[in-house]
Amino acid sequence: MSTIDLGQLADPNSPTGDSGAGAGRKGLTRVFPHVTPKLWVGAGMIAAIALFGLVFPFVVQNPQAISDVGLSAPSGDHLLGTTQTGQDVFAQLAYATRGSLLIGVLVGVVAMALAIVFGVIGTYVGGFVDEAFSLFSNVVLVIPGLPLAIIVSSYVPQKGLVVIAFVIVITSWAASARVLRAITLSLRSRDYVAASRVSGEKTWRIVAVEILPNVLPVLASQFLFAVIFAILAEAGLSFLGLGVSGQFTWGSMLYFAQNGLALRLGAWWWFVPPGLMIALLGCALSLMNFAIDEIINPKLRDQTRAGVSRADRKRLARAEAAAGTTEGATA
Known part of the structure; x- marks a missing residue:
């Protein structure tokens, strides 16, 4: 039975391939060998959300300002309507975006710093330090994160952004530390690391120059998570x-919408925007994570560089099935 090569589907000169899309993908691959459409789309969405959270809080009115408008639907004066107390939902969304992004970035940075200390530095040092760090990471890893955060948060009197970020980061670093530890164990036995150690390089320089650059893609993926x-x-x-x-x-916007019976009153403009922003950011970070996975995974990277998309593989399967049917009928 005749077969069809994947390269034929991605080849612009092939009669079965898409010449425009293939040429565009190959041109983009030559200029940015590790950039995929997922990375562009995800980065664009994150940039738009971050720009909204950084700029619009200085443009909109005070989100806590109460007016006698009451609960009203979106209009020219209030783009996303108002709450039961007349507070502007669009202004609240702008400030809420900044607050949520600040918590996310703060937790991500602190969690990755702890993961590097326990997963990379401790593993490279080895001995008692590695065993102690590994034991502590395993203990933290089995602690249920959300119940612990609920317990700790309920006993904290003043819950600001930094305090909530600290509560969340308590258990959010251990899984990343385990992943980095596994990679560091492999890198520690490599020849170039051993050569640096024999040549008298200091520990901090070996970790910073020889090991950390090799775990950056995984570190970026764990940061997004x-x-x-x-x-x-x-x-x-x-x-x-x-x-x-x-x-x-x-x-907090969802909390106030729940207390204000927004769902029962049909005030969709009160709870849909924050929920939609969470979904959009999650989608953007997932796309970025998939793109990073394609960068660090050789098999996925080769498929991306060859311009072989999922649609191409489906066309290949249909073409091979059609070719098999034709040969069977001829026989």
């Missing part, structure tokens, strides 16, 4: 009334 985990955890805490006090986040 920590950010979305922190935002979802904060939303869960705020929905239970244990979130940030005196400041707006996406979770």
